[in-house]
Amino acid sequence: MLRKLFQGLSRHLPSQCAVCHAWPAHSVCEACVAAFAQPVARCTTCALPVAPGVHQCGACMLNPPPLDACLAALPYAYPWSTLVADFKFHQHPGWASSFAALLRAAPWVEPAIDAADLLIPMPLSKERLRERGYNQAHVLARALDAPKVAHGVLLRVRDTPPQRTLPRSERLRAVKDAFAIDPLQVHRVQGKHVVLLDDVMTSGASLHAAARVVRQAGAAHTTALVLARTE
Numbered sequence: 001m002l003r004k005l006f007q008g009l010s011r012h013l014p015s016q017c018a019v020c021h022a023w024p025a026h027s028v029c030e031a032c033v034a035a036f037a038q039p040v041a042r043c044t045t046c047a048l049p050v051a052p053g054v055h056q057c058g059a060c061m062l063n064p065p066p067l068d069a070c071l072a073a074l075p076y077a078y079p080w081s082t083l084v085a086d087f088k089f090h091q092h093p094g095w096a097s098s099f100a101a102l103l104r105a106a107p108w109v110e111p112a113i114d115a116a117d118l119l120i121p122m123p124l125s126k127e128r129l130r131e132r133g134y135n136q137a138h139v140l141a142r143a144l145d146a147p148k149v150a151h152g153v154l155l156r157v158r159d160t161p162p163q164r165t166l167p168r169s170e171r172l173r174a175v176k177d178a179f180a181i182d183p184l185q186v187h188r189v190q191g192k193h194v195v196l197l198d199d200v201m202t203s204g205a206s207l208h209a210a211a212r213v214v215r216q217a218g219a220a221h222t223t224a225l226v227l228a229r230t231e
Contacts, residue, residue, distance in 0.1 A: 019079040027098040028083075036079055039107050046204060047072035047229045065204065066211040068221050072229035073106035076200055080228050084199055088136045096136075099199075099227050100143035112223050117192035119148040122210060123179075125159035140227065141197045153185045154196075154210060175209040181217040190218035201226040 016022070017029035019036070043050050043057040047070040050057055074080045087095035103109050113119065121137035129135055141149045158178045181189060194214050196207055207224045214222050 018083060027095070028079075028102075032079070033102075037074060037102060037105075040075075042072060042229070043070070045070050047201065047224075047226065049075075049231055066208050066215055066222070067224050069108075069112065069223040070201075070204075070207075070226075071106065071109055071112060071223065072201060072226045073103045073109065074228045076202075076228040076230045084228055088199060089132070091133065093134055093136070093139045096139045096143040099140055103140075103144060103225070103227055109225065112195060112225060113145055113148070115193050115221075116145075116148055116195040116223070118150040118153065118188065118194050119145055120150050120154050120194055120196050120210075120214070122196060122198040122206065123154055123156040125156050127159055136199050137197050140199060144197070148195075150185075150188060153182055153188055154214070155180050155182055175205045178206070179210045179213050181213055186217050189214060191220050193221040193223075194219045195223045195225050197225050199227050200230070201228070202230045 015025055015027060017025035017027070017032055019028055019032040022029050022031070041050050041052045041054065042048060043060055044055050045060045045065050045067055046057060048057055076084070083095060084099075086092045087099065104113070119141050121135060121141040123137075124132070124135045138149070138151060156178060157180045196210055196214065198207060201207060201224070204224075207226075211222050211224065
């Protein structure tokens with residue numbers, strides 16, 4: 001599996017590993033993938049790490065999130081946090097193909113994408129999109145499965161401050177009513193299996209807010225898929 005992933009991470013040769021700087025190497029070399037991308041047991045509805053054999057964490061059992069499933073490929077930690085920041089903030093959209101390979105290699109991700117009718121990237125506000133020049137979630141979604149990407153179905157109707165700067169209670173308030181389904185595209189969601197895609201999940205507030213409007217629009221099943229999960 002790791003060798004197959006290593007081959008999928010190749011964008012061009014010769015290159016240099018972005019983590020250990022081995023030369024020549026792929027974008028992330030086989031040794032670094034093996035060292036930093038090992039799968040771990042995660043809660044099926046929030047993707048936080050759990051003990052082996054545990055399917056759902058206590059918090060999700062007490063307060064079930066508005067998701068049928070939640071999947072994450074990586075911890076938001078070294079070296080991935082730096083590489084995701086480059087992808088997201090520093091004009092490096094070329095990382096999408098490598099990150100898509102890491103996602104597809106994570107447990108249960110391939111079946112979730114195969115079962116999905118729609119792959120919906122989390123939208124940015126117009127202001128943030130103008131600042132960055134692209135939506136990293138949309139670029140990543142196209143690298144995963146371009147024909148299933150449903151751009152413009154989920155709308156961000158209200159800008160919110162960066163979630164990483166806020167405590168959880170304020171994150172929940174900030175994203176309330178921040179998303180909506182385009183009224184002309186509700187029919188695309190009704191009765192469908194939907195995968196919501198984002199690059200990083202912190203508290204889950206934004207994904208939960210988006211999942212609620214997807215459910216209200218009539219989706220039959222909603223999965224959140226994220227590249228990296230804070231722990």
